[in-house]
Amino acid sequence: MTIENPNIGEVRNMLMRQPCPSLQFAYAPPFGATIQDTGVQFSVFSRSATAMRLLLYNKVTDREPAEIIDFDRDADRWGDVWSMHVPNLAEGQLYHFQANGPWAPERGHRFDSTARLIDPYTQALAGEYQKGKDGVVRPPKCVVVDGEFDWEGDRHIRRDISESVIYEMHVKGFTKSKSSKVKHPGTYLGVIEKIPYLKDLGVTAVELMPVNEFPIKDIHGNKMDRSNYWGYDPMAFFAPHRGYASDSTPGAQVREFKEMVKALHKAGIEVILDVVFNHTCEGNEKGPTLSFKGLENQVYYILSEGQHYCNYSGCGNTLNGNHPVVREMIFHCLRHWVHNYHIDGFRFDLASILSRDTKGNLIPNPPMVELIAEDPLLADTKIIAEAWDAAGAYQVGSFGGARWAEWNGRYRDDTRGFWRGDSGTLGALATRLAGSSDLYEHDNRPPHCSINLITTHDGFTMNDLVSYKDKHNIANGEDNRDGDNHNISDNYGVEGPTRKKAITVTRDRQIRNMMTTLLLSQGVPMLVSGDEVRRTQKGNNNAYCQDNDISWFDWRLATKNADMLRFVKALIKFRREQPTVRRKTYLTGQPVDGRAIPDVSWYAPDGTHLNWNQSELAMVAYIAAPTRIEDPEGLGRDMVMMFNSTGQDRVFKMPEIGWGMNWNLFIDTAVESPGDIYPDVDGPVPATGHSLSMACHSMKVFVGNS
Structure with missing residues (x-):
């Protein structure tokens, strides 16, 4: 099938080729190991190889193959594809490829006839890395997979992204702690056991940190003992990670991953994958040959002067995503998942690399980005970009078209800065709250193109953001050199944990302030697993190698910090019920539906119109209910949001346009639970006289009830 111009008839036939789609694959990638009636067909691309071999193993622990079969250069090569049928093989067969070819680094060739190679299209791996007598690293073995699974009628949920509340989480870390008390800790099945928690929290989608295969330990240099916890070091894009399966049988991870997805769907929760199509774990010239290097190095990687690896990823190499062969592989991979x-969707790590051509130059309208958005087999899929890379490209607000959403790094920085009290952030916070039209409206992209976030896996947790001024990454073994130094954080008087009441009160307020801002902003909110219960990494802002209590979800916090959990659950519930905070069009400041008030208006604390040049970080936002076009059921309610990011208590006034309405307090972040939030929006009405006391570092939110 031609990737650039898919034939719809071929697509339909491909999806219907199996007699029972609920039990069989719905999409068959053209390469890899394909089970047939009489055996298995093995197909692999290599343009420059002079010979190709198939290595077959009997057991996962075998160091040497039980059988080696040569591809016939004349009979088994079709163009640049080596394809061979081997009879009497079945599901579970273990294998590697091995290729002969030129060793000519100056021309981009790095063939090694002794290297055991992972099939780029393998659908599962088994076993661990081994070192041969020659010191060469031997990768895990590929597994022939049938893929049969009873989906019981499961389909994609197809929730509009504007209605999403995304929860970023690590499959292993979510349940690995003993405090999780699950039967299958740290696994896909463990996630299933915690689905009631996710459903009760109210999130609509989980965004899973990398689940495709990656080395469990760092395989570069002498760092074999360092954990590769996050998984941003891919080596088999089509295969679910074996380390997250409870069953060690080769290929069991395929079944368990599908069971997890099916169970999440039954609970109404979508599954978004964090995919890393920007580099691989093979590293640079000094890295091992595990797969792509030994098959067609000059095609799979962006090279400088034909030999040196361009490092736009910051991880040693850069995948050549806009080469037609690599582009095709990425499309087959996305369709496969x-x-x-x-x-249900993908978050593309360092997605700006997809905007680089085969020489590494950033190009306008990159074909890869447009093709992903237009591919008919991905039409129901959410696509989210991390719109920057490690080589200076920063495309927040300009990545792709309306189909592409983006992690909004500007939202993170402006929201953190405002609540920390940074000067000049008043207008920036208002713009982020209103949907970041400055970034997206000019390209006719709607507010839900902005994935709003304050914390992610990469950086401080929400608790640490208000507990540490500086990073504390000594445990990573890099003398605290790793991790970002620009955290826009504060400790409010003491670095780390403290019992000082004044400090703990301020920290509590600031977390509530940021959670409230995040979940009531236009756009799509994303929160990080554990932030709702104040998970801490003890000041580590780069816990990529911390496969331990520093990173794992401590389930005792759900009880210890039950008040914060209650607060976040109520916010999520309100957001899902209120069209006022999840519009599909931008706020304009103009009257709506014939009402005399604009859809949004901004005021100073004394009720006068706001001077955007004022130095004081205090303001009031009046947000009117959306139009009947956006809200045909009329569920939207007017809101008044009051922000006091100063260090002084203040008196605020209700804006005059709200005097004739009936209001109930929804949130007061300065009050201890349960008065901090009213889940049924039935809090006290404002005092007469329209004046309200606002504590320092606090928010109030009122909701109209008529």
């Missing part, structure tokens, strides 16, 4: 695993 969507139609064989029922995945």
